[in-house]
Amino acid sequence: MTQAAMAITTAAVAASFLCGMMVQSARSSEADAKKDVRVTGIGGVFFKVHDAPKLAAWYREHLGIVSEGGFHSFEWLEKENPSKEGSTVWAIFPEATKYFGASKSPVMINYRVANLDYVLAQLRKEGVQVDEKVQEESYGKFGWATDPEGNRFELWEPK
Numbered sequence: 001m002t003q004a005a006m007a008i009t010t011a012a013v014a015a016s017f018l019c020g021m022m023v024q025s026a027r028s029s030e031a032d033a034k035k036d037v038r039v040t041g042i043g044g045v046f047f048k049v050h051d052a053p054k055l056a057a058w059y060r061e062h063l064g065i066v067s068e069g070g071f072h073s074f075e076w077l078e079k080e081n082p083s084k085e086g087s088t089v090w091a092i093f094p095e096a097t098k099y100f101g102a103s104k105s106p107v108m109i110n111y112r113v114a115n116l117d118y119v120l121a122q123l124r125k126e127g128v129q130v131d132e133k134v135q136e137e138s139y140g141k142f143g144w145a146t147d148p149e150g151n152r153f154e155l156w157e158p159k
Contacts, residue, residue: 008120043156044089044110045121048100052092066092086112086158101144103152116141116157 049055052070057063065072070092078084089110093099101110111120116134120143123130131144140158147153 007008014015038122039111040114041086041112042088042109043112043158044091044154046089046091046093046099046108046110046154048093048095048097048106050095052094056092059092067092101146103150104145105151108152108154110154110156113155113157116143116155118145119155120145 035085054069056067060067067090072090073087074090075085075087078086120134123145129146133144135142138159140156142157143155144152145155
C-alpha cells in the first residue's frame with residue numbers, strides 16, 4: 001500500500017469514527033431530553049357553557065361531533081407505537097361545574113404526560129400552584145395545576 005493510500009485509509013477511518021461519535025452524542029442528547037419530557041400531547045379540551053344540551057346538539061349538527069353526556073372521544077394511534085391506541089376527549093361542562101376549580105376561564109386543557117408524579121414534583125419545585133389531589137382511574141392518573149393567569153389545567157398519565 002502506498003503512503004498516499006495509507007493516508008487516505010487512515011483519514012477515512014478517522015472520519016468514520018468521528019461521525020459515529022457525533023451520531024452517538026446526538027442520540028444521547030435526545031435520550032436525555034426525553035427524560036425531561038413533560039407534556040406528550042393533548043388529552044382533552046373541556047369548556048363550560050350556558051346550555052350544554054343545546055350546544056351539544058349544535059356541534060352534532062354542524063361539526064358532526066356526537067357526544068354522550070357532553071363527552072366525545074377522538075381515537076387515534078400513537079406515533080411512537082402504532083399498535084397502541086390513544087384518545088383526545090372533547091367535553092362540554094355546565095357553566096356551574098366545580099371541575100374547573102376556582103378558575104374563571106371557560107376552557108380547561110388536559111395534557112397527556114408520561115410520568116405524572118415527576119411532572120407534578122417538577123412544577124412544585126418551580127413554584128407552580130399544584131393541587132394536592134391526585135386521582136386514579138382505570139384509564140390513568142390525573143393531577144391539576146394553575147398557570148400564572150389563573151387558568152386551571154389537567155395532567156393525565158394514561159394507563
